[in-house]
Amino acid sequence: MRDLSGIVIFFLVSDQGLWSYQMAEFEGKSVIVTGGALGIGGATSEAFAVEGANVTILDWSEDAGKEIVASIESKGGVAQFVHADAGTRNGCISTVDAAVNAYGGVDIVFNNVGIQPPDSYVDAVDLPEEMWDKIINVNLKSRYWMAKFSVPHMRRVGGGVIISSASVQGLQSMGGVSAYAASKGGDLSLMRQMSLDFAADNIRVVCVNPGAIDTPMVRNAIEGTGGNLEDELISTAQAHPLGRIGQPEDIANMVLFLASDKASFITGSYFNVDGGLMAMGAWADTVGSDGSN
Numbered sequence: 001m002r003d004l005s006g007i008v009i010f011f012l013v014s015d016q017g018l019w020s021y022q023m024a025e026f027e028g029k030s031v032i033v034t035g036g037a038l039g040i041g042g043a044t045s046e047a048f049a050v051e052g053a054n055v056t057i058l059d060w061s062e063d064a065g066k067e068i069v070a071s072i073e074s075k076g077g078v079a080q081f082v083h084a085d086a087g088t089r090n091g092c093i094s095t096v097d098a099a100v101n102a103y104g105g106v107d108i109v110f111n112n113v114g115i116q117p118p119d120s121y122v123d124a125v126d127l128p129e130e131m132w133d134k135i136i137n138v139n140l141k142s143r144y145w146m147a148k149f150s151v152p153h154m155r156r157v158g159g160g161v162i163i164s165s166a167s168v169q170g171l172q173s174m175g176g177v178s179a180y181a182a183s184k185g186g187d188l189s190l191m192r193q194m195s196l197d198f199a200a201d202n203i204r205v206v207c208v209n210p211g212a213i214d215t216p217m218v219r220n221a222i223e224g225t226g227g228n229l230e231d232e233l234i235s236t237a238q239a240h241p242l243g244r245i246g247q248p249e250d251i252a253n254m255v256l257f258l259a260s261d262k263a264s265f266i267t268g269s270y271f272n273v274d275g276g277l278m279a280m281g282a283w284a285d286t287v288g289s290d291g292s293n
Contacts, residue, residue, distance in 0.1 A: 024052025025260055030103035032056045032095060032150065034086045034142060035113030037064035039215030040165060043248035044110055044255050049077030051256065056099040058082045058091065058113070086113040087138035092145035096153070106153040108259045109146050111164040111187075114139045116180045116217060124178040132179045139183035143190055151198060159202030161259045164191055165251065166207040168274050172281075188270055195268030204267040206258050211274025212236045213246040241276030 031048045035041040036057035042064070049055050049072040057079060059065045065081035072079040082098050084091035099106050115138045120131050143164055154160030169177060170184030188207055195205040212218065219229060237245040254273050257263055272278045 024050075025256070026108070027052035029053045029107040030056070030099050030105050031108040031110065031259075032058065032099050032106060032146070033110045033112055034058045034092075034095070034146065036110075037061055037068045037081075039217060040210065040213060040248045040251045041110075041112040042068050044112060044252040045079065046072060046075075046077075047249075047252040047256055048108075048110075048259075049079055050075070053078075053108070054099075054103040055079040056082060056095060056102070058084055058086055058095040060085055085138075086142040087134060089145055092142055093149045096146070096149040099150075100153055105157055106150040106160065107157070108161045109150050109163070110255055110259070111143045111146055111162070113142055114165060114167075114183075114217070116177065118220065120179060121176045123176060127178060135179040136183050136186075139180065140186045140190070143187060147194055151201070151203060154198075154203050155201050160204075162191075162194065162198075162203065162205045163255055163258050164205075164207045165255075166191070166209050166270060168209045168211050168272060168277055170209065171272075171278060191270065192268050199267060204263070206263075206266060206268070207270040208251060208254050208258070209270055209272045209274060209278075210251050211240060211246055211272070211277045213248060213251060215248060239277075240274070241279065244275065246273065246275055 026048055029052070031053040033041050033045045033048070033055060036045040036055070037059035038061065041057075041059070045055050045057050045068055055072065055078065057065055057068060059081070060083070062083045065083055069079045069081045080098060080102055082095045084094055086092060096106060115135060117131065117135075120127060120135060147162060150160070150162070164187050166187040167180075167184040169181045170188045173181040191205050191207045198205060214233065233245060237243060251273055254271060258266065258271070
């Protein structure tokens with residue numbers, strides 16, 4: 001029999017979604033995706049399901065959560081939806097409990113959930129404290145809670161993977177996004193720290209930094225701040241060296257690679273999936289907002 005262990009999985013993105021050429025890589029793995037119903041989260045939930053994973057989707061949108069599960073199941077995949085707020089302790093622990101109860105444990109966590117409300121585009125003086133707390137809780141503290149509750153289950157099976165969707169705004173920032181930028185910088189620092197704490201447990205911890213991605217969050221931010229949607233999408237695409245705005249599948253492809261055994265020697269690192277933005281240096285004057293959810 002031919003040895004196929006060295007073959008890399010190639011993914012194709014088409015109008016019909018995400019497809020792969022090889023036998024399911026994540027067969028039987030229990031995967032949690034926070035903010036997993038729309039945008040990057042939705043694309044990644046579907047991608048894991050296509051590759052055989054049992055997916056637990058945490059999202060605040062009940063309609064979107066039910067729709068993504070129905071879509072996955074219609075293609076023969078396995079998924080469940082937890083309607084909860086990732087910015088709360090109870091929301092995170094109930095999601096981990098649901099994954100353990102339904103699928104026997106937790107192997108992979110993708111911390112995708114993130115918010116950047118249109119009315120948060122102000123400086124620190126004008127940002128209400130309640131908005132600061134909400135953004136930090138959802139974008140950063142949820143990472144702490146998900147690790148706190150999922151790592152013990154990973155330890156019991158000899159390892160796991162935690163991936164967070166941070167942002168290029170954790171590296172360089174634009175004006176008026178103090179809480180969002182702080183949350184993403186914190187995400188990167190927490191990733192590095194946890195990668196050291198959990199390395200002996202064979203738990204890898206990494207981050208993906210999306211550039212501008214065409215997601216509902218980005219579109220809502222453009223419209224909510226008074227911009228013309230189509231004009232802003234065009235100008236944002238032109239600001240990237242690759243000349244286009246990213247798609248959710250661009251991030252999903254990287255997440256699946258990092259979660260796979262192909263990335264078994266990778267931990268404590270971040271990966272920019274940004275169309276070349278960070279290679280440009282000072283980009284914030286030309287790009288309106290990034291799309292990490």
